[in-house]
Amino acid sequence: MNPRPENRGAAIDLDTVSKAYGAFKALDGVSLRIEPGEFMTLLGPSGSGKTTTLNVIAGFTDVTSGKLSVGGKSVVGVPAHKRNIGVVFQHYALFPHMTVGRNVAYPLTLRGIAQDERKKRVAKALDMVKMGDFAHRYPSELSGGQQQRVALARAIVFDPPLLLMDEPLGALDKKLREWLQLEIKRIHRELGTTFVYVTHDQEEALVLSDRIAVFNRGRIEQIGTGRQLYDEPATLFVGRFIGDSTVLRGEAKSDGSSTALTVAGETVAAPRRLNGEASPVMLLRPEKLAIRRPGQDAAGTNRLSGTIAEAIYLGSGSKYEVRLGDGSTAIVRSPLAGESFGLGDKVELGFDGADAKLLPDDSTADTTLT
Amino acid sequence: MNPRPENRGAAIDLDTVSKAYGAFKALDGVSLRIEPGEFMTLLGPSGSGKTTTLNVIAGFTDVTSGKLSVGGKSVVGVPAHKRNIGVVFQHYALFPHMTVGRNVAYPLTLRGIAQDERKKRVAKALDMVKMGDFAHRYPSELSGGQQQRVALARAIVFDPPLLLMDEPLGALDKKLREWLQLEIKRIHRELGTTFVYVTHDQEEALVLSDRIAVFNRGRIEQIGTGRQLYDEPATLFVGRFIGDSTVLRGEAKSDGSSTALTVAGETVAAPRRLNGEASPVMLLRPEKLAIRRPGQDAAGTNRLSGTIAEAIYLGSGSKYEVRLGDGSTAIVRSPLAGESFGLGDKVELGFDGADAKLLPDDSTADTTLT
Amino acid sequence: MSALEPTTPSAPQRAGWAWRPFALTLPALVLLAAVIGYPLITIVLRSLSEPQWGLQNYTWFFGAPVNLTVLQRTFSISAWVTVVCVLCAYPYAYLMTAVGPRVRLALILCVLIPFWVSGVVRTLSWVILLQDSGVINSLLRSAGFDGVRLIRTQTGVVIGMAQVLLPFMILPLYSVMKGIDLRLVQAARSLGARPSRAFFTVYLPLSLPGVYAGAIIVFILALGFYITPALLGGPRSTMLSTLVQTQVLSLLQWGRGGAMGVVLLVATFVLLSLAAPVMRSRHREAGRR
Amino acid sequence: QDKPVAGEVKEGSLKGKTLTFVSYGGIYQDGQAAALKEFVDKSGVKLLNDGPTEIAKLQAQVESGNVTWDVVDTDDLPPYVYCGKLFQKLDLTKLDVSKIPEGQVGECSVPAMNYGVVLMYNKEKYKDNPPKSWADFFDTEKFPGVRGIDGSGSPTGGLLEQAFKVAGGDPKTMTVADIDKAIDVVRKLGPDTIFWKTGAESQQLAESGEADMLMMWTGRAMTAVKNGAKYAPAWQDWLVVMDQMTIPVGVKDTDASYALINAYLGKQSQEVLAEKTSYTPINSEAQPKVDDSVAAFLTNTPDRQKQGYKQNFKFWVPNFAVAQEKWSALMAGN
Amino acid sequence: MEMKPLTRVILGLVCLLVAIWLVAPTLVVVPMSFNQNKSLAFPPQGFSWQWYQNFATNPEWSTSFLNSLKVASLVAVLATVLGTLAAFGLDRMKARPANLLRMLMLTPMVVPGVVLAIGIYAVYLDAQLVGTLTGFVLAHTILALPFVLIAVSANLEVFDRRLETAAASLGAGALTTFRTVTLPLILPGILSGLLFAFATSFDEIVVSLFITNPYLKTLPVQIYSSITRDADPTVAAVGTILLFATTILIGGGMLLLGRERKGRL
Numbered sequence A, B: 001m002n003p004r005p006e007n008r009g010a011a012i013d014l015d016t017v018s019k020a021y022g023a024f025k026a027l028d029g030v031s032l033r034i035e036p037g038e039f040m041t042l043l044g045p046s047g048s049g050k051t052t053t054l055n056v057i058a059g060f061t062d063v064t065s066g067k068l069s070v071g072g073k074s075v076v077g078v079p080a081h082k083r084n085i086g087v088v089f090q091h092y093a094l095f096p097h098m099t100v101g102r103n104v105a106y107p108l109t110l111r112g113i114a115q116d117e118r119k120k121r122v123a124k125a126l127d128m129v130k131m132g133d134f135a136h137r138y139p140s141e142l143s144g145g146q147q148q149r150v151a152l153a154r155a156i157v158f159d160p161p162l163l164l165m166d167e168p169l170g171a172l173d174k175k176l177r178e179w180l181q182l183e184i185k186r187i188h189r190e191l192g193t194t195f196v197y198v199t200h201d202q203e204e205a206l207v208l209s210d211r212i213a214v215f216n217r218g219r220i221e222q223i224g225t226g227r228q229l230y231d232e233p234a235t236l237f238v239g240r241f242i243g244d245s246t247v248l249r250g251e252a253k254s255d256g257s258s259t260a261l262t263v264a265g266e267t268v269a270a271p272r273r274l275n276g277e278a279s280p281v282m283l284l285r286p287e288k289l290a291i292r293r294p295g296q297d298a299a300g301t302n303r304l305s306g307t308i309a310e311a312i313y314l315g316s317g318s319k320y321e322v323r324l325g326d327g328s329t330a331i332v333r334s335p336l337a338g339e340s341f342g343l344g345d346k347v348e349l350g351f352d353g354a355d356a357k358l359l360p361d362d363s364t365a366d367t368t369l370t
Numbered sequence C: 001m002s003a004l005e006p007t008t009p010s011a012p013q014r015a016g017w018a019w020r021p022f023a024l025t026l027p028a029l030v031l032l033a034a035v036i037g038y039p040l041i042t043i044v045l046r047s048l049s050e051p052q053w054g055l056q057n058y059t060w061f062f063g064a065p066v067n068l069t070v071l072q073r074t075f076s077i078s079a080w081v082t083v084v085c086v087l088c089a090y091p092y093a094y095l096m097t098a099v100g101p102r103v104r105l106a107l108i109l110c111v112l113i114p115f116w117v118s119g120v121v122r123t124l125s126w127v128i129l130l131q132d133s134g135v136i137n138s139l140l141r142s143a144g145f146d147g148v149r150l151i152r153t154q155t156g157v158v159i160g161m162a163q164v165l166l167p168f169m170i171l172p173l174y175s176v177m178k179g180i181d182l183r184l185v186q187a188a189r190s191l192g193a194r195p196s197r198a199f200f201t202v203y204l205p206l207s208l209p210g211v212y213a214g215a216i217i218v219f220i221l222a223l224g225f226y227i228t229p230a231l232l233g234g235p236r237s238t239m240l241s242t243l244v245q246t247q248v249l250s251l252l253q254w255g256r257g258g259a260m261g262v263v264l265l266v267a268t269f270v271l272l273s274l275a276a277p278v279m280r281s282r283h284r285e286a287g288r289r
Numbered sequence D: 001q002d003k004p005v006a007g008e009v010k011e012g013s014l015k016g017k018t019l020t021f022v023s024y025g026g027i028y029q030d031g032q033a034a035a036l037k038e039f040v041d042k043s044g045v046k047l048l049n050d051g052p053t054e055i056a057k058l059q060a061q062v063e064s065g066n067v068t069w070d071v072v073d074t075d076d077l078p079p080y081v082y083c084g085k086l087f088q089k090l091d092l093t094k095l096d097v098s099k100i101p102e103g104q105v106g107e108c109s110v111p112a113m114n115y116g117v118v119l120m121y122n123k124e125k126y127k128d129n130p131p132k133s134w135a136d137f138f139d140t141e142k143f144p145g146v147r148g149i150d151g152s153g154s155p156t157g158g159l160l161e162q163a164f165k166v167a168g169g170d171p172k173t174m175t176v177a178d179i180d181k182a183i184d185v186v187r188k189l190g191p192d193t194i195f196w197k198t199g200a201e202s203q204q205l206a207e208s209g210e211a212d213m214l215m216m217w218t219g220r221a222m223t224a225v226k227n228g229a230k231y232a233p234a235w236q237d238w239l240v241v242m243d244q245m246t247i248p249v250g251v252k253d254t255d256a257s258y259a260l261i262n263a264y265l266g267k268q269s270q271e272v273l274a275e276k277t278s279y280t281p282i283n284s285e286a287q288p289k290v291d292d293s294v295a296a297f298l299t300n301t302p303d304r305q306k307q308g309y310k311q312n313f314k315f316w317v318p319n320f321a322v323a324q325e326k327w328s329a330l331m332a333g334n
Numbered sequence E: 001m002e003m004k005p006l007t008r009v010i011l012g013l014v015c016l017l018v019a020i021w022l023v024a025p026t027l028v029v030v031p032m033s034f035n036q037n038k039s040l041a042f043p044p045q046g047f048s049w050q051w052y053q054n055f056a057t058n059p060e061w062s063t064s065f066l067n068s069l070k071v072a073s074l075v076a077v078l079a080t081v082l083g084t085l086a087a088f089g090l091d092r093m094k095a096r097p098a099n100l101l102r103m104l105m106l107t108p109m110v111v112p113g114v115v116l117a118i119g120i121y122a123v124y125l126d127a128q129l130v131g132t133l134t135g136f137v138l139a140h141t142i143l144a145l146p147f148v149l150i151a152v153s154a155n156l157e158v159f160d161r162r163l164e165t166a167a168a169s170l171g172a173g174a175l176t177t178f179r180t181v182t183l184p185l186i187l188p189g190i191l192s193g194l195l196f197a198f199a200t201s202f203d204e205i206v207v208s209l210f211i212t213n214p215y216l217k218t219l220p221v222q223i224y225s226s227i228t229r230d231a232d233p234t235v236a237a238v239g240t241i242l243l244f245a246t247t248i249l250i251g252g253g254m255l256l257l258g259r260e261r262k263g264r265l
């Protein structure tokens, strides 16, 4: 949001775009407005249509129906090479017959940039991805992560006003990824470039993006800032996809101001009315759940009892999976400082009704979430 | 460690293995013993030799020098197909001329497994990676993550005693990745398969592995459990590569039992002797650092003052980058519950000398860490 | 900088190639129509109209046993030549991809050299090599094999034709093999495939476009061969072109010659279209839109 | 108008005109060009040489009305088969044919040169008991060995007549049905028979000794012997063959064509031709100076003329197509 | 690809045999060209350079040789350009029309030579193309087109089209993409098409015999008339000259071009 004043980034407008492969709909009525200079991340399960969306924007894929404009103008019929869009492909697409240096110089050569200037910019881009020493190698002589970095350098080197990146850091280790995240942020800030970014790393999405669009089965489920998606998921799918979550299912009863759910005999309540959903579920974030030994002093208005099913050491804390009475699993995160529990320990979970989100149960619509 | 009794996994022994491409050493005297049934993860920056190591074990790359045995027998000269090793390639290597189903059936066909049985096992493997509906597609008709899942299914389907996986979940979203991590763990547990696993996701490494080998520039810096690497890094490289860390540099003075470091006028001490390192550094984990407003009640024996340079919202908490007096950056993580700070706020960091690790400064040896 | 050029909304959206594919084939088609379209139509018309209108030339063709024998022989010799070419070219082309630049140069030279010496002359050379008193038979005799008849047999014809056509097989094959991703073979090996198995299940299928390309060229060229079977063969290896030649050049029997040509053309196309589905595999289709 | 005399050319008569003369190329056409040099010099015509002669090509020209060939040298049968259709009926008042041997002038053609098809045999194989006639050629019992026959395209009428004689027939009264009988005789020679496709191949067969008895063109036979082939001719019933000079239907300037042919028939021209090509001249007064090896294969000596056998043109011309078809079937292995 | 040593040896042997088979008939020509007699017999007798002299001094030979070079070069270029374009078009078309058009473009290969030759001759008579450079080039181009088409198509089959997308995203127009990415990667196919086209024209005889005239003869026409009327070893001399010329040209050229591209594995 908040397009920067010095903005040179391009706005994108996808209007009910669909793309079918035979009977299969890879995109199914996707509408998405991206402001100039915005950093938009596409998030979603594997095969949900993220790459297809990028391809549509870049002009590599014909749409079956719908409209698309970039920079305020319809780009139907504008060939890909005139769109001036930098793309980092999920599969890199490095030219096997060119060295790393020539790969990165390629877009500059096309733009008739003089040798000196070109050399300088190639060197700068390669240095940025820490591949300065590899200019004379061929792509087949690089490791996976090195290839990915070259692809990144190639997309960035010509300062396009719009950058599409399909998991550009997926093959990189954490340190390098963080460094490149900073660089990408810098480019975003300094040049006002519009970014459309695909990543599977939610932390990365939160760190980088202005807004995030959550894809599911060729549709967009929700668009919003990271906090919005985490705190106010519009659908159960989004709630479960973003961050860890505990989903409570049970018999629901709704009175004037609140809804009560009976889970394996224990009843929990949330201060919101049912909106007519036949089977509402209650979604809870791990940090909203307090974990303690049974009988210990309680926090929150609701409690549920369960058993530790899995305890995972995470370096900076622990994550517990707690088996509840109805067999479902609750996920709780506790800081290192807190009490620690062992497998099989009986525990009690407490939470505030206000922290629970009531959502319609759409879990049958998606098979990729467990 | 702790080879399981029902073990059918293969042991691996790499003995000072080197691999050179021309003058460039991709592997430089790597020695690595993997117990039968062990889950060994290779971690390291891009280009550090992880894939090369897997290739050596699988028999795709001749070593320049050194010895290698799998299952107790030297495998020099044993052709790849007799090694009975499942491999998930970083580049997937799906056969473009076969459907997904035939790709996965391929290793079974080779082993002469009857049609019925084959069908069952292919279906099971595809279901496991949630690709059951895609058996008739060709790889070129799949999304990146779908291709990766097929590659995974193909490597697993024939129950090899040794599985080499090169970032097998890198292109998958968090939910799917967690599901597959569980499946991989199950296979590991139930079949006692030996795993050699490459990942860039440290959490994944911690969740899955028995031990982790940290690679750097073709060498192994340290081998140990996740906790060991986090708590007791053998080198500064490991300390910085695994998890977040704050590195303090300054003038060092050592007396009988402790070492004091003067960082921009403030002195901090750790209860250990210098081991003769010319320039020791102090390494601190974010959760060992307490953050508070200056003058507030202190925790720990040491304190440093600084300014908030970056505040990052992480869903389940916040991460702060604090600029210290000497211009270096300290990283602190605070839970959601704690106090929150804004950019530019003056803060004080406190820590216990016992939590700091004194290490020789090898940072010049690596350029990929910032 | 403006992000985009002004647009023409009506033009179809297309990746990379903004031109309609058909336009690309147009120059070739125009030339084709101009230079052989007209003659071809005349030929078909003449086959139906000489000496009078009707199908008499076709009934004549299918009525004379000799024509059918020769037609069948033409296809079977061509098939043999194709098989021999595939079998010899495949390892050869493969070796070309597997050796160092020096050996490769030598191998390429061996392929290209025959190209440059007139086909007629080369066939005469074959007569010299294959004849009963020729070099090969002398060698065979000194090795104890006496009286091996090579010339004027179909074997001789196939040997000679295959040699002439081999480069047409090797070059397309080589150019396709060069592009095969050998990591896929590694993958097969890791999954338990013996080298031979990996070869047959992965390398071979991936090299098939080259095999098909070469095989089509060789087969079709073989169908039209005239000089080589005439010189190396006897009456029992006469091919259809010779009959056409006689009808047209000696007898000025245009109708009959034309009818033979049309039969050959149709038979070939039927064969090709039977082969077409095999040649265009779906995994490539997927990449196209 | 004067009666023309063979070889006479009017000075400057064809100045500014162009004639295209078509023949089979190689030394033969070189020789013809040399023989016509005087004609060209005197008449001032521009002479173009084209070739090789293809009747189908000529047909295409005639049909399209765009005839670019003015004088055409052809094989012996086509001018008879296509007389009046592709070749003009000759006006003999414009030519002097008096020196041409008896019976060689056709309705549409005059001979261009003579040569023969002669039976050559391997001297080393048959030693004291060489074959003497075509009857011996067809007798595989008395004379075992590999035979070589002209398989370059059209059947040789003379050979079929000889074969028919072997089958017990009389070529003079041959009928269409008899063609089969004649061809059967050839077929009986068996699978060892070689049908050579080019003159060069026949020569090569002789020089390598592949065939024991060969039906050969005299020019080839001579060259083969010169190159060391241990072969000798059996002249009895050698088959008289000649190329023919013709004028296509529809040429632009018929008179110019006649002038060329008339000059070609002259004594001196024919001597030059024979000396250059070693083919036999058709002007009976011609006295070419040739060496012995060439002379041995010239066919215009009185002796040779007596031994020669002329095919029954009257029979072959109307039955050419039938014969060709049956012959092709033999050539195609049926 | 990994091979057992035995496989390696067998492969080497097979290829050696194939190589011998390929060159043997060509090499036979060399001794024949020094024959003292006017004969193509083998083994030849004596030694003489006369046929080389003949080739050099007889204008029939030298001009026809130059004509062939000229025609074949033009044909190679024209056919390669047209054929490559067409292969592209077909590659980007829907399967059905593409298959149909592909067949159509293969017809010149399938129609028996004589039949085609006379047809073309008739057309050329009308169009005044007999014996012209244009006539030769057009006819040969048509005959060579299918080779280029097939060879290039085979390479397009295995070409990774995602690379074209990548180039387009970096700002390369259709032509530039073709020149800088597609072309280098399918070059082997185009080159073999080019070679085929050149060789087809250089060795074409059936159609050439018809469209030739005294003004313009190609080498095969010359060879043909020479070989049908007399066994002239000049033909062998020509063969030998071509043999050495190509060996030097191709071999030298490749050595000069130097380092092999090592882009692809």
Ligand SMILES: Nc1ncnc2c1ncn2[C@@H]1O[C@H](COP(=O)(O)OP(=O)(O)OP(=O)(O)O)[C@@H](O)[C@H]1O
Pocket (backbone or CB within 6 Å): A140, A141, A142, A143, A144, A145, A146, A171, B021, B024, B025, B026, B044, B045, B046, B047, B048, B049, B050, B051, B052, B053, B090
């Ligand atoms: N064929 C080759 N020629 C030269 N160098 C090579 C070749 N293959 C790999 N290398 C180099 O070897 C080093 C190790 O490569 P390797 O693929 O093992 O890295 P990696 O640890 O798997 O990295 P990544 O995480 O990026 O996949 C890299 O620096 C790479 O550039």
Ligand SMILES: Nc1ncnc2c1ncn2[C@@H]1O[C@H](COP(=O)(O)OP(=O)(O)OP(=O)(O)O)[C@@H](O)[C@H]1O
Pocket (backbone or CB within 6 Å): A021, A024, A025, A026, A044, A045, A046, A047, A048, A049, A050, A051, A052, A053, A090, B140, B141, B142, B143, B144, B145, B146, B171, C286, C287
């Ligand atoms: N050529 C094709 N034919 C048929 N289906 C296709 C084709 N290309 C893609 N698809 C399907 O379209 C859907 C969307 O694919 P897309 O590549 O956009 O997914 P994605 O969101 O990028 O997934 P990932 O995270 O795995 O890369 C997938 O289910 C895929 O199987």
Ligand SMILES: [Mg+2]
Pocket (backbone or CB within 6 Å): A050, A051, A052, A090, A166, B143, B144, B145
């Ligand atoms: Mg994708």
Ligand SMILES: [Mg+2]
Pocket (backbone or CB within 6 Å): A143, A144, A145, B050, B051, B052, B090, B166
């Ligand atoms: Mg790797």
